Amino acid sequence: MALEDIPRLGCGRSIDRIWATIDRPPTAHEEHCEQCQTARTRLQRLGEATRLLRQSDLHDPALKPRPGIKNAIMDVARAEVRRGSSILLRSADNGTTEISEQALSSLIRIAAAAIPGVHSRRCRIEIRSASLPGEDRPSGTTGTTTTARPRLIVNLWVAAAQGIIIPRTMEALRQKISNALPACVGISAGTVNITVEDLYDV
């Protein structure tokens, strides 16, 4: 909305500004300005009507959601977060297979949780994909298969427990992630960069 489109009173004050401060005491200007006083009175009536309607809706049995509706909404919301952006794993005449970055991140966190003395924090996954037609065709499939063979670059930030031998522990973590990705997803880990950004007391 352009500035000149904002509805203003004759005194120059915007209606929006009066509405935003309707619950506060009037300013020095508003105490003496007849137009502002009229606007405040009318807006207070509107505010009261809105409040009453809201209260009425809260207690209206016809507007009560069915049982389980909140859980269903939360399930959808969580699924939408998990969807995020996806990585193409396989493409063929009979369909594609993709994986969400969130699924990979969760898997990496689960792997990290298995290493004592490591708390995973942020995880970012970069993809360098190179399509290779006709390679790695799974048994039982027909038609042209293109395996996207994404090369993953996993960047994981962790906090380490004080007293652990960091290089050895991080090597174990890298190994865990490198084993988990082929076993649980079916793709190789590529590069795993780990940054120890903090220490925590055990």
Added chain:
Amino acid sequence: MSDQSFKGSLITSRLIASLATRTTLETPGVLRLEPTIQGFLARLGPAALQNLRKPGSQDGTYRQNGVPATISDGTARVHLDIATDIAYTALDVAETVRRRVRENISHTGLTPGTIDVTIVAIEPHRRATML
């Protein structure tokens, strides 16, 4: 709707969505199908779904629990968003789902088209050990 008649029977996109849903959930390694906003609204009621639809989207697509299935020129296409068990290799699970859904679609007399699978989550099964 672009329902296809075949040998005196009527195969609807709704049936294909239902078939794909059941086949997917029966595949070892699949924990669940992920819900979608449109699937959720479809469960709330047709009016809610209608509000979300754009004019012209009545293209024979039907969603059963968030699974969109389309029939066009005798070919059925399906998109599946799945969560897989961490004890299984997700890529293999997706491939098995695709193969089984294609088989079951072919039993209806339709030609199986693209079966796109997105792995939205990989999680431990409730009683499974971690990695």
